[in-house]
Amino acid sequence: MQSLAIGAPEVVLAAGAMVLLLLGVFRGDGALGGLSWGAVILFGLAALNIVDDSPVRALAWNDLYVADGLSAFLKILILAGAAASVLLAPAHLARSGAARFEYPVLIVLSVLGMFVMVSANNLLTLYVGxxxxxLAAYVLAAFHRDEERSAEAGLKYFVLGSLSSGLLLYGISLVYGFVGSTDFAAIAAGLAAGEERNxxxxxxxxFVLAGLAFKVSAVPFHMWTPDVYEGxxxxxxxxxxxxxxxxxxxxLLRVALDAFSGMVADWRQIIIFMSLASMLVGAVGAIGQGNIKRLLAYSSINNIGFMLIGLAAATAAGASAVLLYLAIYMVMTLGAFLCVLALSDSEGRPVETLSDLGGLVRSRPWLxxxxxxxxxxxxxxPPLFGFMAKLAVFEAAVAANLWLLAVLGVLSSVIAAYYYLRVVKILFFDPPADVVVVDGAGQGAAVVNNGMLAAAALFCSPLGYLLLGPLGEATRRAAASLF
Structure with missing residues (x-):
């Protein structure tokens, strides 16, 4: 019973997913809107069952599962991102002829896997989550099954994802063979006990880091990201x-700073390489992109590189900076996708090409x-809130004497600023595009989407600094769970 109480959020999501699936089967695709709101309510119930007794660590299911400040903070972020993704989808799916009830069910199941991931206290729990x-993400990528590029995106994601899973499993088998356990605490103790490097x-x-790098789109395991985002x-x-x-x-934070805390000098070199490569590839790769979704994919790769700077510091301040960056990045990226979703041409087709956004300020100034x-x-x-995210990881790197990494990160920011400013130039200074850009959300969905868009814009504006105190405190408490 104690394990059920500690793992209540996962139990709620698992039971709720089955209920939503049954409702969808009996009511059909017309229930998409109702099931979407049902999924949001389910996320709210899961959030109410999340317990944060930082820095206390509660273990469940024979120590396979851990509930602490880190997992609580991450789960709240996951629920917020998933809820927004569910709410903004029905109108778009209806316009594209893909309004099927499975969408919110797959999102809930994917969120359940994420919950298991962030509460993993064992390499096997990690893999199951x-x-x-x-598996849910592979189906979602090909959700427009009648479109060639969507089917291609799903196939690429599945094939490369299977490869990364194989790498991860092989790494887990090596760790188990040479350490004798898959439990995070036992791995850390086993590595610390040895007099020589294992x-x-x-x-x-x-191999474990390679498998996880695929999931965060870190270079050199980033190749799936632009194609999947576009398709x-x-x-x-x-x-x-x-x-x-x-x-x-x-x-990745939990695995590196908890299970492999005794091998910081070894994995730090790998993390620094992935950080530098991600920042460079993300910055340079986005420059020639004409599709805004591909541009946002390279932006994701670039931002992951900055987050890895905080992980390379291997300190509580570095972990706190990564969590702060995650929170701010999620809102910024979600807001950008909300803007893309709000646009379609006179025939109802989505507007995704940058050139079609020319002079948008004349027709849609607020957007x-x-x-x-x-x-x-x-x-x-500066003075936008995204500045604080990068400042936090740079400060953590400098405090850990990673001066060169911080300097290269700043230079990468300068390169990346080019393609972000290019989008602003197109919006405000280019002549109006030939495409007639209209509100693509629909009347009912526009209220919800515009509300989320306004909240995200205010969060990313200088007003976001008003939340820096409580947000910074929350990230510090969460990071303390690892140390």
């Missing part, structure tokens, strides 16, 4: 860019202003 999240465990660590339905791309990124980065706020915030330009 990650696969539950991924080379077998080191090879296992490399997947826009609400699904928004979901991929938010909740799964939070879960995967949170899991153009909101998109500019998100772009400039993603660039990390």
């Amino acid at each position: 990650l696969e539950l999240m991924s 080379m077998g465990a080191l090879f296992g660590l490399v 997947a339905p826009t609400p699904v791309a928004a979901f991929f860019a938010t909740a799964p990124k939070v879960a995967a980065m949170g899991l 153009a202003t909101a998109l500019a706020i998100f772009m400039l915030s993603l660039a990390g330009l």
Whole structure:
């Protein structure tokens, strides 16, 4: 009973997913709107059952599961991103002829997998949660099954995701073989007890990090991201860019700073390489993109590189900076996708090409202003709230004597600012495009979408600094669970 009480959020989501599935089967695709709101209510119930007794760690199910401040913070972020992804989808799916009741059910099941991931206290729990999240994501990527590019996105995601799962499993088997356990605490103790470096465990660590790097879109395991973001339905791309990124980065924090805390000098080199490569590839790769969803995919890769700077610090301040970055990044990216969803041409087709956004400020001034706020915030330009996210990881790196990494991060920010400013230039200074851009949300959905868009824009504006105190305190308490 104690395990059920500690794992109540997962129990709520699992039972709720089955109820939503049954309702969908009996009521059909016409129930999509009702099931979407049902999923949001389910997320609210799960949030009410999340217990945060930081820095107390509660273990359940034979120590396979842990509930602490880190898992509580990550779960709240995951629920927020998932709820937004569910609410913004029905109108878009209806316009594209893909309004099927399975969408919110798959989102709930994917969120359940993410919950298991961030509460994993064992490599096997980690794998079960990650696969539950991924299996639902593969279906979501190909949700527009009649569209060639959506089917292609789902196939690429499945094939490359299966490869990453194989790498992860091989790494887990090596760690178990050379350490003798899959439990995080036992792994940390086993590595600390040895007088010499455990080379077998080191090879296992490399494969584990490779498998997790795929899930966060870190270079060199990023190749799926632009194609999947472009081919997947826009609400699904928004979901991929938010909740799964939070879960995967949170899991990477726990694995590196908890299970492999005795091998910091070894995994720090890998993290620094992935950080530098992600920042560079994300910045340079986005420059030539003409599709805004592909641009946001490279933006995601670039921002993951900045988050990895905080992880490379391997300190409580670094972990806190990563969590702060995750919270701000999720809102910025979600806001950008909300802007994309609000646009369609006179024939109802989605507007995704940057050139079609020319002079948008003349026809949709508020939408153009909101998109500019998100772009400039993603660039990390003051006084927008995104500046604080980058400042936090740079401060953590400097405090850990990683001066060169921090300097290279700043230079990467300068490169990346080009393509963000290019979008702003197109919105405000280019001549109006030939495409007639209209509100693509529909009357009912427009109220919800515009409300979320306004809240995201205000959060990313200088007004977001008013939340820095409580948000910073929450991230510090969450990071303390790892140390």
